[in-house]
Amino acid sequence: MTKLAVFDLDGTLVDTAPDLTASLNMCLAADRLAPLPVDLARPHAGHGARKMLGFAYGHHGRDLPDALADEHLERFLSHYEANIADLSRPFPGVVAAMDRLSRSGWSLAVCTNKRESLAVKLLDALDLSDRFVAICGQDTFAGMKPDPAHLGGTIDRARVPRDRVVMIGDTMTDVAAARALCVPCILMDFGHAEIEAGRKQVAAVLTDYDQLTPTLADALLEPEPSPAGR
C-alpha cells in the first residue's frame, strides 16, 4: 500500500537561509541599514519575508510601519525570485534519505508556506521537483500551515490515505499542522527555528538525515500494540 512522506521545504529540505538573508539585506540596504549575518537571520528565515523584515528592523531598533513593510515585501520577493537558488542547497543527506524512502515504497510530497510558484522554481533549480507527487504552497489551498487544509490538501493530491502519512518538518508550524490531522511528525532540529516545545509533541527528533530510514518511517505508521490483558 502506498505511503507518503510530506516534507516541509525551508529549513527541512533546503537550507534557504543564505538566499533569504541576501534578499533581506538588499531591503535593509535600500533603507541604509547594515546587513545581518546569515546566522543571526537564520532562526527567522522559516516564517515568511514579513517576519524576517520585522526581526531585522527590531534588531536595528527601528519600527517597521505596514506601508514600508509592503514596499519591502515586493522588493524582497522579486529579488528572492531572481536569485532563489544562488546559495540554497539541500541539507546534507536529504537526497539520499529520499532515495531510501522511495526505494521502500514511499511517495514524497512538499507542503511549504512558500508561495507554490517559488517552491516549484526552487525545487526545479535544484533538480528535485520530479521526486514529488505534489508540491503545495501557501497559496495552493484556502489555508496554509498550521491550517490542516494545507497538509490535508497535499495528502489528498497525493491520493494516499491519511493514516499512511508521515510529516517531516523543522518548526512548530509543521508540528501543529501534523497534529491537527493526527499525522506522525518527525522534527529536524538543525532548522531555522526554536523547537523546544515541539520535542515532546512529535514522534521523533532527528539531528541528521542519516537517521531518516525507511525502518523509522514505517514504524511510525504501525498502530500501537494494545496492552496485554485488555
Ligand SMILES: O=C(O)COP(=O)(O)O
Ligand atoms: O517560507 C516560509 O514562510 C516557510 O516555508 P516552509 O513552510 O517551507 O518552512
Ligand SMILES: [Mg+2]
Ligand atoms: Mg520550515
